[in-house]
Every structure is written in structure tokens, then in C-alpha cells.
Amino acid sequence: MRCFPQNHAPMASGRRQYPFHLIEPKWQQFWGEQQTFRAFNPGEVLPDGHPFARRHNLSGRVAATQLPPKFYILDMFPYPSGAGLHVGHPEGYTATDILARYKRAQGFHVLHPMGWDAFGLPAEQYAIKTGQHPRQTTEVNIATFKRQIQSLGFSYDWSRELATTDPGYFKWTQWIFLKLYNSWFNPDTNKAELIEILEDVMSENPKREWTKGEYGEYVSGLRNGYVLTPTEKRAEFRRKEIDKHRLAYVADAPVWWCETLGTVLANEEVIDGKSEVGGYEVSKKMMRQWMLRISRYAERLIADLNTIDWSDSLKEMQRNWIGKSEGATVTFQIEIPGPNRLSMDVFTTRPDTLFGATYMVVAPEHWLIDNILAAANHNYRVNGQITSPTVRIFGGGSGETVTLADALAKAKTSGVDLIEVNPNVNPPACVLQDYGKHRFYKQEVSKQVKAIEDYRKQVARKSDLERTELAKEKTGVFTGAYAINPVNGPKIPIWIADYVLASYGTGAIMAVPAHDERDFEFATKFKLQIKAVVATTTPKKSQSFDSAKGYFDLQEKVEYFQINEKETPVFSSSLLCDSAEGFAVNSANNEVSLNGLPTAAAKKKITAWLEAKGLGKQTVNFKLRDWLFSRQRYWGEPFPIVWKKDASGNLYHEALPESALPVLPPKLDDYKPMPDGQPPLARAKDWVNLPDGSVRETNTMPQWAGSCWYYLRYLDAKNARSFVGREAETYWMGSRPAVRDQSALTSSTEKNAPTDVGGYRTQGVDLYVGGTEHAVLHLLYARFWHKVLFDLGHVSTPEPFFKLVNQGLILGEDGQKMSKSRGNVVNPDDILVEFGADAFRLYEMFMGPLEMVKPWNTKGVEGVYRFLGRVWRLFVDEASETEFEQAETLTTKTQRREELLELIKLNAAIKDVPATPAQLKTLHACIKKVTEDLDGMRFNTAISAMMVFVNDAITWETKPVSVLREFLVLLQPFAPHIAEELWSKVQSPKSKVRAADGGATLDIGHETLDSLSYQPWPKFDPALLVEDTLEIPVQVNGKLRDVIRVPANADNATVEAAAKASEKVQQFIAGKTIKKVIVVPKKLVNIVVA
């Protein structure tokens, strides 16, 4: 009989299944004192008694080659908020912990660290309210998180713990920023290079001959560009040129400004026109900002996705975010009044529709608008009005300087006028042009000036929420100017509309309303010409496929779409928009015809033609923009940058030397931003102003900075000389022996990856687990930094995270997202008090597949808790447990109650006897299933396999200790505390099994007590799983009719005969013709009857 003392009875759900409240702290303390889960770097001394050293027969100073293969299992480190952990955090952490323990048992050298992403807005806002330094709040929160995480018994190597707010850490974050600052992206080599190389390219006497042949087009272009402008002051010019190329650069950027938060936000931090943090109003504002040139890596960030093992959906999200599109840039000549032959580039993915481009649209911010407005407002001097003795003639290509008289004569002979377009240069710039025509255009444009200006004002006033509003009506105005369609020559109107984005492509488009829905919508609203130039592949009317020519004869279709080409645009509402690919129609000029060509071929042909004519070229465009890297905040990394003034009073920036790192934030009394929008750091005048007159940068880095490289710091967390030691980096990130590996943790991508000569292959983090919320931002930024560090030779792999898995969201019991306002938040602390950490861990994994979204159900915790109770009772003697419980009630607080666990004896049914074949089969089926499921990260089914084992084993009258010990090794990764406790009881069966009378004492930390954590993982023996008779289902016409028993080695004929002989089967086949019998060996028989 079991009774439980009232004062220890847990609440709602009945008596405690087993004394987890004593077992869990006991083993957590043990692991902590023994440093059981410490991982060792190459060159480190392995302590003699350490279980890892003992397992692998290593001690003393050990080189990388002596260490076993590494396995780096990483969790996304948390932001330690004031609210503490919720049940979503430990989901991923439990999964990785199970795998870390599993891999250790398999003999891998496992790196499994944890740290804190501790910079961030909440601590700063708290500081603004209370005046308490963010560091204090942060430390308190970290302590809470650490306590909660440790109470779950995770096997982290705490010696590598880090916090992004620690000066010893962010010193290196700033150092990496300097690396970005001091490098540039060379398109010729497609990688980042030191800025010194660029400086050499730009210098008067380069150390190296930078020629096209030797180095590349881009570099030689830069060199030539420099030589061509000798008039500017060299130092200044060089600085300007070089600063233009740095991976970290300054730009005036339209940024999201949040008044309430007093800071700019990145695009990604603005959700539906509100700040992601707090949901406050945001607006666009031009500000000087630090940017990182991530866009240069767009191609590599997309291409290298193919080399890593992430889920398809995640890769797809990154691909969409980077947004690669292939197409062409096409140059359109602009007809507006003015001196310059203006042309405008557009980007299109459908150059094949160029013949259907009936108007142009530019974004409201487009440079052409300023030219148009200037053209309308400017009054030029013509012919006799020009006073300068000499002029320079542009347009028509010459650019020659001549006397005024010669110029006028030249104009006269050409039958045009001489127009002075820029009197402010010496000699004044003039063009030869028909002033009458010029005046005509000017009048046209002038009519539109007010409309253009009004429209621009209206757009600027709009919030971005309004601008991106769903299904909103298209707006826009005609500019009065025209462009020339380069393929067929007609003048097409240039419009301005906000459905064209300034920030993508060239900020201008050619509109093909017949084949683009947005253009179609706009064209129908403003009654613009619509001209179809693509016929869909679904043949209409009498189209026929001409196999000789290889294309459809689209004659009738052409007729159908033929439209009026005269001055008046024709509009017919019966025309439809079709953006699908098909065959070009209506698309020919004197030199080139696309008619009849399928879209892909048409694209190629027209692009080639454009390139040949110098009218365009093949182009790849990306959605990915450069990364806005500065924030107007206090609680972030200060930039290692100062500002100085040059001789002409212009501000320029300069990096601090590495010796100045870390740059610590100043002490402040007030953490608010300045009223003028300057960051809070600007309040610290003493800090900002340096003795030499230079001024510190007062922006700070965004929270992403610290999380961009923390996985590298774990490798060598205490290194004071380097962000990570080279040897540690190559061991943990770089390589491991190329063993044949069937584990599903190793993806097919990796298995098929070529290995290099040394039999080693590059890896990165072996497994990274975290939430989908970081699918694009953190994971893209970290990949970018890693690639820069790789290019500069600081890390050995091109990608940081080889395999990545997203854990699914855990919903509240009501199936809704957990939130304070819904009141459905589950606090892990409450669950631990009632059921213990092992049950909590087990439940988190038993709920369902890791990646799925699933609702929490506390009743489910009770289920796995009962399972652990059954495990416990499988091992222990119930009478002795009752004794223990009684003793425990009498214990005073000062006594070590853990020692009372000694009173609990092993179950008398556990004996050191050989296992029966049936018992071995049960065990080995369990080993097989758990092993395979862990490799496939199917934790839920692995747990159910262990339940099956226990349900069977608990019925055995005699329980062989050897079987139970192996089971504990399987259980250990999932429920490490109870497994260790039971292990300590069965570890030396000769003495302990009979300890019921002896009373041997357990001494925590005693040398002879080996932690279960490094016990070798059991191997299953397939021979033990072989059945001698099989149950074979028999179907008739695919329907199950009987199950027969046959010897396992029976051949097909025997099985078929047995199946036909079955009485039940006979009922269904009697009197019918057997058409076919399918016998699947060892599986099934299906008899097909007529």
C-alpha cells in the first residue's frame, strides 16, 4: 500500500509518482560540480577523472586530431525578458538537449552552449521609466532565465556562457564592425577584400599594376575613373571614393522613424505600418545612417542555400526575401525640353513584351521628375541673348569649345538654334536644338507642373500604411513628357505613380498593360493604350501548330489584337490582361521579329538585339536592400567610429584603432533620446567630444549585431586576444572525419557532398534549432557576416549553420497563441513543481513532431508523468519507498533529504540473470526504434517505443538487470535525472541488488560513480528481432478477410496455399475464378477474383 504524507502531496493531480523533487536537484548539482558536460578545445588539458576523458581514454593536453569527431548542437539564444521563460523556449532546448546527450553516448565530442542576447529595447525602456541602468535589469533577468533553464537539467557547457552585453563580448562585435568598415566587395572576385587593396587601386603609384587582364573589369574601371578626374584634391577624392565602397557605409536613407520609441527601425522591424516592438506609429524620415552592404551578397546568399540542409519552406522564405529576378535593363530616350539627351533605364523581367510598352511610369521620388520640373521652370538664353565670347557645345556628342560666332554659324547652317543651358560653368554649356520644338515641349510640360507637384506632396503625406494598403485604387499623373519606345519608335507618355517603387530596380518601369495586371489596372483607369503582344498557349480560333517552323501560326490572333496605332489611344474594355507566358505576336520592326516565338526564346532574342544596338542588357535584380545598421538607442553596442572635419569643413568618419576596443557606452542619468531626435548617447558630452576635437558616433548597433556571430564566440568564449582562436574554430566549425553516416541528422545533401583530399569536409554548426520568427532576419544577417569573415579568412566555412530545424509554436490549452491578454500562458515553473523536469521534458517532446504547431495540454503531462512513475516502480522496491517517504516527513530542513534516497532499494524482481529471448526482443525492438527515431528527430515516437518497453517489462516476473541497464541508457537523453538516479542503483548490481539488507551509502561525486551521460549507446542486434512465425494478412480483391500464421521461412507457394486454404477466405473465393494472386513476401497475400 502506498500512502503519501499530506504535507508533501502535490496539488490537483494526486500523489507524487516518485521523488523527483529530491532527485532532480541532486543530479543537477552533481553535473554542475563534476562539469560533466564541459567540452574541451584542442590544446586544452582534459582532467583525469572527467567522464569524457575516461570514455575516450584521453587525459592531459590533447590535440584536435586526438579528439573524437565533434558535434556542434546550437540553440537560438534567448532574449532574457523580465517575464521569464515560457513553455515555448524549452521545446527547442529539450530537443537539442536530447540530441546532445544522444550524440555524447554515441561517442561524439559535443559542443552544446547557451548564452544571452541581452541588448535590447525593453531594458532600455524600463531604464527610461525608472532610471535604473539597463545593465542591472539585464543581470536580474539573466539570473532568472539561467535558473529556469538549469532547473530543466539541460546539458549545456556553462563554462562557455556569454552575454552580448558583456564588454568582453561586444568588444569583438565592434571588432567585426571594423572588419566590415575596412573592407569592400570586389565584383571581379565576388568577395569581400581588404580596403587596402582598393586604396592601392586608387593610389597614384599603385604597388601593383591593376589591369583588366590581370585583375578584372571592375577594378580597372575604378582605376581609370580615378585617373580621369585629376582636378580634385587627391586625399579627399580618395576618401570619398573609398568610403563609397566600404561594406559599412554612411548614407542618407529614408528610414522608418518611430516618434514614440525615439529611434529608426529597420524595414523588418515595421509590421503593417507599426513598430514591431510596442506597435507604435512610424513614418518615413531622411536621416544619416550606417548601412551594411548586404545586397552585394545577394547572389551568394541565394546560391549557397543549395549547400545547406534547411527545410524547403525556410529556404524558400530566404529566396523570396532576397528576391532574385532575371530580366533586362532597357534604355528609353526621353523627349523633354532641355539640353541634355536624357535617357532613362527601366528593369523588366519581360523584355519580350517591349513592343507592348505603351507608357512609362516613374516613382514619385525618381530623378527624372526633377529634370522635368526644371525644364518647365528654366528660361534659356537663345542665339543673340548669349553673351559669353566662347561656349562649349554639347549634344550631338562633340563637347568642343568654340567661339560664340562659330557656334552661331554652326547652328545656322544646321537650321537650328543655339541654346545656353548652363551659364554657370566656364565656358557656358550650349546645345544645338530647334527652339520652337523646345518651346512646344516646354508648354506641354508646364501644364502638368502643378499636377506633378501636388501629386508628389500628396504621396509624401501618405503614411506607408496607406501606400501599401491592400487593393487600393491606383493613382498617378501625366508628366507631360514622352519617351521613345526603342523597338518601334512611337512616343509613349511618361506618368508618375506610387505603384512604382523608387527603391526597386531603377525606380521606373515600362508599362505593358496587356500583360501586367498592375499596368492594366492603371491603364484602364486612365484610359491608356493597351496593346497585346503575347498570345497564350491555349490556341484560340484557327491556330495551328506548324511543326516545320516549330511555332503556332498565330495569324488570326494577330488580327484579333491589332489596334489603332494613330495618335489617339484606343481603349476597349473588352481587352483582357494576361500575364502568362505564351507566344509573341505583334512584335516586329524592320530588324527583328519575335512573332510566333515562345516567351523564353523571345526574351533571349530581343535582349540580344538590344545589347547589339546598345539599347539594353541582360540584368539580374534583387529585392534585398542594404541593411540599415544604426539605431538611436542607448542599450546597444556603440560604433567604434569618430567624426572629423577636413580642411574645407566637411565632416568625414574614421575608424578607431582596434586598441581602442571595447568602446563602452557612457554613464547617463537620462536614457531618453534628445528632443531633436539625436540618440541618447549625445547627452554624454564628455564622452562624445574627444580631446583632439573629433566627435564620437552616437548611434548604436541594432540587436541583430550581437546575435550575428555568437555561435562563433562559444567556440572559444574566453579568448582575450581574438574573437575566436583559429584552432578552436577549425575544429568545431571546420571539419570532421568523413565517416559513412546513415543518420538522418546528416542530410542527403551532406552525404552526397564531395569530400576533399584529407577526407574531411566543411561543416559549420551541425544542428541549429530555433523558431521560424528568425527565418529571414537573424539567419540572413548571420550568414552575411559569416561570409564576410570567410572572405577575409577569419573563419573556415562559407556557411555558419549546416542543418537548421524550426520548432513549431506551442499554443495555449485553448488552441490559441499564448499571450498574457488571453490568460492562457503556461509557466514552466508551475509544471516543474507538480511533475518535475523529466516529465516536463518528456511531454514537450511527446506532444507531436518538433516542427508542428501544437496545443499545450497539462493532462498530457500527467500521462508521461505516470509513465515515469511506472519506470520508477519497475526498478524500486515499494516497501522501501514507503520507509523513505515516512523518513522524509520527519526530516528537518537542515538535513540533506537527498541522502534519504538511499533508503529506497531495488525491486527484488531485478536479478543478475540472463535475459530470455522474448525479453531481448522487447529490448532490442526498443533500441532500434529509439535509435532510428532520434536520428530522424522523431522524439514523440521514440518515447512511445519506450512506453511499449516499460508496459511489457513491468509484467516480467524476473527482470534481468542487464536489460534494464540498457533501457536506462536509452531513457537518459529524455529523462536524465530519473535515469541517473536509477542507474546509480543498478550500476554495480552485485553489491546494490542485495543492498536491501546491507545499506551501502551513496556518496555524491564519488569517483567510482560514473555518470550515465557517457555510457555508450546500445546497439541493436537484428538477429534478436527475427520472428519464426509471421502473421500474414490475406486480402480478397484488396479487402482484408483473414490473418494466417505461417513459418517465417515459408516460400511464396506455401503462403499462397495457406491463404487459399483459409476458411474465411474460402467464403469469398468459392465458385469464383481466381485471376491473380499477389504474394508480398513476409507482408501480405491478395487474391484477385472475378
Next chain:
RNA sequence: GCCGGUGUGGCGAAAUGGCAGACGCACAGGACUUAAAAUCCUGGGACCCUAAAAAGUCGUGUGAGUUCGAGUCUCACCACCGGCACCA
């Protein structure tokens, strides 16, 4: 609108193209108990027929298809969840 994912008992879920619902929750019945809790045993998709069972029919979001055989493969659709969203 586009991209990705998911639809199986009352619930969480499981099933290399081969006995659908393992394992667990909840539920019901029983044993133990003065009683409860805890524990142990038994049951269970729906329908039909039964005193009960057996037998039978139907059943994995909907509709088609491939196959001796489909939860699983193919096509079309529907619903829900997540991401992106005027990206030319």
C-alpha cells in the same frame, strides 16, 4: 494574389504503396479500499444485426485518377495555419 505547411477517433497523434488509429489523454466498466486518491486489469472509429458476440457495410477534408491494393502516388478543388505582398 503569390509561396510554404497542415487536414486521420471526443483530444494530442502513429502508420518503407500492404492488417488505419501504435503510444498517450479523456471516457466507461471492473479489482484493491470503510471510502476516496493512487495503482492494476478490461473496453472502445461509425453504422448494421444482436441478450452478447460473430459476420457484414462504411471510414484518413472533397472529387476524380494510377494500382491487385492508396492515409501514403497523380490531378483538380475546399478549409485552416505561417510567410510575403504594387518587387515590374
